[in-house]
Amino acid sequence: MLTKWESEQRIIRLQTELRARQIDGALIIYPIDVYYFTGTRQNATLWVPAEGNPLLLVRKSLSRAVKESLIEETRPFPSSKEFPALIPAEAKTIGLTFDVIPVQQYQYYGKMLPGREFVDISAVNREIRAVKSAWELERMRESGARLCEVFRQLPEFLRPGMRELDLAAEFECRLRKAGSEGYVRMRAFNQELFQGLAVSAATAGHPGFFDGAVTGRGLSAASPHGASAEAIAPGTPVLVDYTGIFQGYIVDMTRIFVIGDLDPELRRAFDTALAIQEQLVANLKPGAVCEELFLASAAMAEGAGLARNYMGAPGENARFVGHGVGLELDELPVLAQGFKAPLQAGQTIAIEPKFVLPGLGVVGIENTFAVTEGGGEKLTDLPDGIVSL
Amino acid sequence: MLTKWESEQRIIRLQTELRARQIDGALIIYPIDVYYFTGTRQNATLWVPAEGNPLLLVRKSLSRAVKESLIEETRPFPSSKEFPALIPAEAKTIGLTFDVIPVQQYQYYGKMLPGREFVDISAVNREIRAVKSAWELERMRESGARLCEVFRQLPEFLRPGMRELDLAAEFECRLRKAGSEGYVRMRAFNQELFQGLAVSAATAGHPGFFDGAVTGRGLSAASPHGASAEAIAPGTPVLVDYTGIFQGYIVDMTRIFVIGDLDPELRRAFDTALAIQEQLVANLKPGAVCEELFLASAAMAEGAGLARNYMGAPGENARFVGHGVGLELDELPVLAQGFKAPLQAGQTIAIEPKFVLPGLGVVGIENTFAVTEGGGEKLTDLPDGIVSL
Structure with missing residues (x-):
């Protein structure tokens, strides 16, 4: 309360x-x-x-x-x-x-x-x-810990051949039992999100209305985001990007799972995402300029030869790498082109460098961090690596 | 498509x-x-x-x-x-x-x-x-049939002592696997709904912001609707009120479940709800006036000595008994005081007479109907009776 x-x-x-x-x-x-x-x-x-x-x-x-x-x-x-x-x-x-x-x-x-x-x-x-109080940071830590508990269970129910939708349903079931309140509040006029995305392989790379790197194909043109009815195949990246909402406070995180082995090209893109995250987190300090953080991340993507795959399907790339979260999924600040404001201590930001490789799939990482004098404090404290089953 | x-x-x-x-x-x-x-x-x-x-x-x-x-x-x-x-x-x-x-x-x-x-x-x-085409009525029938399939499974997982939240999670898991798209669109400025409600006993009767008869306590003041963490006890009414969304088309229905026996006062209120539904459905024809349908239903509630319990907690009663559904949960027409428009063939309406008995629980029925010359066509074709386990 x-x-x-x-x-x-x-x-x-x-x-x-x-x-x-x-x-x-x-x-x-x-x-x-x-x-x-x-x-x-x-x-x-x-x-x-x-x-x-x-x-x-x-x-x-x-x-x-x-x-x-x-x-x-x-x-x-x-x-x-x-x-x-x-x-x-x-x-x-x-x-x-x-x-x-x-x-x-x-x-x-x-x-x-x-x-x-x-x-x-x-x-x-x-x-x-945008700036969270000590009380709010406690809520955000709690939300982070509870969402991580659900991600930890994923290897228990991810099976080859299950539909993206089945994976979503199983994940959402455990998320709700863990106490997530489910309804994701977004402020932007034309945005909608149903809890999160469980998407795989090339299907994950479908472009969409959602103001993020990944939308998913969804189940119909009327609800064109999130899991589709496509079956999950071994050897393809399974991207699980979900919100957890506790006492109203939202955290947002993504992990990549694979049944078997992943294509080296996808692994290399994933490693680039981790390197981008590492650099961003080191700089997630009061005074850092939002736009500069994004541009530095885009430069790293370019350096790795992945500029056209960064934060969206080629040609439909989003020009951001992080967004404020709290009572809404799209709070300030935004680590995006055009945002010249400096970070402030106590802001909480989901950082999500992702790469869309058409035909292959989507890889990347997402964690929610608090801005502190010592850099980003990870609120979604679970290992970042690809989980191979 | x-x-x-x-x-x-x-x-x-x-x-x-x-x-x-x-x-x-x-x-x-x-x-x-x-x-x-x-x-x-x-x-x-x-x-x-x-x-x-x-x-x-x-x-x-x-x-x-x-x-x-x-x-x-x-x-x-x-x-x-x-x-x-x-x-x-x-x-x-x-x-x-x-x-x-x-x-x-x-x-x-x-x-x-x-x-x-x-x-x-x-x-x-x-x-x-508000007026659905033949193509849309087909979608609505399909949505109705698929949502009924999920309601039919409920006796397989409702157990005494499980939390409202666990029941919600299990229901929502099956609802998603059945292909429900999850995100419930509502048009009214201040409304929010996460898929539906699984609520029981006195907890179900908590008043709330939601423009309906039942809101539920929810998990926190930040998300004050739907299932709570309260355990489901034998002998109390379990109200399951959920939407199913397929190709964007929403249907809405409610059934009452009980583990063991239900208090005769609750059974009598439930029977009144069925009688109200029966009368409304017989009159769900082109030309019937929305407001008159509501007032006739309220008169039946009053005749049964249940006026103060009708459509909400005493003192916070809603003055409606049905709402249009389609691509949004709160479409036209509304069977409510002040709505003088006549019904038109092809409108689809969720009819939901419900009674809140403080301290005892909430009972009632809800089905989605299409307006036809012969009265309401039931799109959620599942028996209406209380399911005792």
């Missing part, structure tokens, strides 16, 4: 950022954002004035929100007539997260609060969340 | 609705909407002029979209400079689905297309989708 102190610190950080931008208050209405600040993920709207006490207005379930909420003023959502009186008239400029709020919601609040100016606080909201 | 003819019919329906409203075209950008009209769920934007040929502009993956798309003009997404030239200057009024499009997307297209007026076509979009 989130603590009162955590909630207070988060709200103070938001209020500081609001004041620095001359914003008079924020309406937090996206569910996971409400949870982050209040400790309850019910259907509710949080009003955070730039100064003073926040107010949580609950639609459903009120009784549950009252039990969980760390906000002193937690009340039923008022009628549209009563709502405006709860937002002080002095609050002329109000922040909303334009990245996730549908136009209908925006218009609804605009109608209830005429004469106010709404401004986008998406970036501020994401930046606050 | 979606057929060319299906895609064409859908686009013709949209164009007809656009013209009837003097809207010059629509930008379809929400992924499942893009899939519905084009047959591909890649990251893409579909331009549908009120008259003339549609155009699909693809961000990622272009190669996959080209393979799957049923739109003749399928091309790479252009630069922001080139984009405006692709949307005819005569198109002054452009439709967008304000229900799901974030403000940032709205502003992005507004900036690229200055001087155009954007209008909300959410309702039109949902209404088109």
Whole structure:
């Protein structure tokens, strides 16, 4: 359970950022954002004035929100007539997260609060969340340890001839029994992920909508990501890339399995991924610039003659090598071209150098790390090597 | 795979609705909407002029979209400079689905297309989708049959003392092996669902954010829905409410299981749910008014002395008894107070009368039906009775 102190610190950080931008208050209405600040993920709207006490207005379930909420003023959502009186008239400029709020919601609040100016606080909201507290780092370590336990069991059920889908089902079954909450929250407008990917051989290399190196073929054009019904053959790389979600905190990791032996070309690409990870982790320190980390990794891929295979199918390569994780799978920072921000201690990042070799398969590594003065702290502490069965 | 003819019919329906409203075209950008009209769920934007040929502009993956798309003009997404030239200057009024499009997307297209007026076509979009074609009804029947196969297996693995979570994990494992695609699409702003619910006894009656009769306690305040870590005791109702998703098409059903005997009060409530379902199904015909169906069901609950237990924990009751299903779990129509629209043949609706008896548990029934001249056609064709083990 989130603590009162955590909630207070988060709200103070938001209020500081609001004041620095001359914003008079924020309406937090996206569910996971409400949870982050209040400790309850019910259907509710949080009003955070730039100064003073926040107010949580609950639609459903009120009784549950009252039990969980760390906000002193937690009340039923008022009628549209009563709502405006709860937002002080002095609050002329109000922040909303334009990245996730549908136009209908925006218009609804605009109608209830005429004469106010709404401004986008998406970036501020994401930046606050990117840096984890000591309490959150403990949650992330716990999530990492529990996800590793499931990966450790994989040799018990990976069998030649089973479909990617069967491997996914067996993995997901154990993941759920280990307590993973399953629903993967993503913030980007057009992204979807069902827990993770169990994909193999050339099928794994199918390009897709997913903003990552690997999408998988999936089961139909309607759900074109993750495991397919293809059978897993000996001698081909089986890429298992899954999230584990515990108390809302997501970690993300990938390991490669093979029944029998792997093609030397794939092994060499895998070793390059490990070398890239090693260099990135050594530099995962406060002050390192996101973009530079990515460019350095891309240079290593190029040095190994694998530029066109790096982070995607040739011609559809993603230009990133790592993404923030926490309550959402796509948090800040992003180790990608165009991201000039320096890392900060306490950020948690999934690093995932991967290579797509058309016709052969996909290999690579992924671990979730925390940024520390001494470099990346590995939160998914399991050996990185290819597991041969 | 979606057929060319299906895609064409859908686009013709949209164009007809656009013209009837003097809207010059629509930008379809929400992924499942893009899939519905084009047959591909890649990251893409579909331009549908009120008259003339549609155009699909693809961000990622272009190669996959080209393979799957049923739109003749399928091309790479252009630069922001080139984009405006692709949307005819005569198109002054452009439709967008304000229900799901974030403000940032709205502003992005507004900036690229200055001087155009954007209008909300959410309702039109949902209404088109609500009525299924013969091809879609076949998909829904197939989804129903496959989900029933998984429910049929439940007695093989339900054991006293297992946690709700273990039951969920075992069910989900078989559901995935049966080919369910897993990711449940919901349109409402603040809703989330991970496949379904396996909940029991008093724990099942926990109120929650979910816009349904049952939410379950879940595993943490961050993921407050679905199975909890509570053990399943003999003599208590085990409610298994799951979605099955095949080629994108969702069906939704609920059955009650019990190890041993069930309290007569719960049995009586269950029988009332069956009677309500029977009456609703007899009236699930074109022309029946959604709201009236709900009110008649509520009157039956009241007649049985169960008004306060109907469709939710006492005091937090939902005012609906059925919801459209298809590519999303929360499609139109809704059998709820305030919905005055008449049913149309080809709509597919999950009917789910349920009763929450605090301290005892939750009982009820849910099946997915198609609206036909002869009343509801049951798509989830499995016996309705409580399964005693």
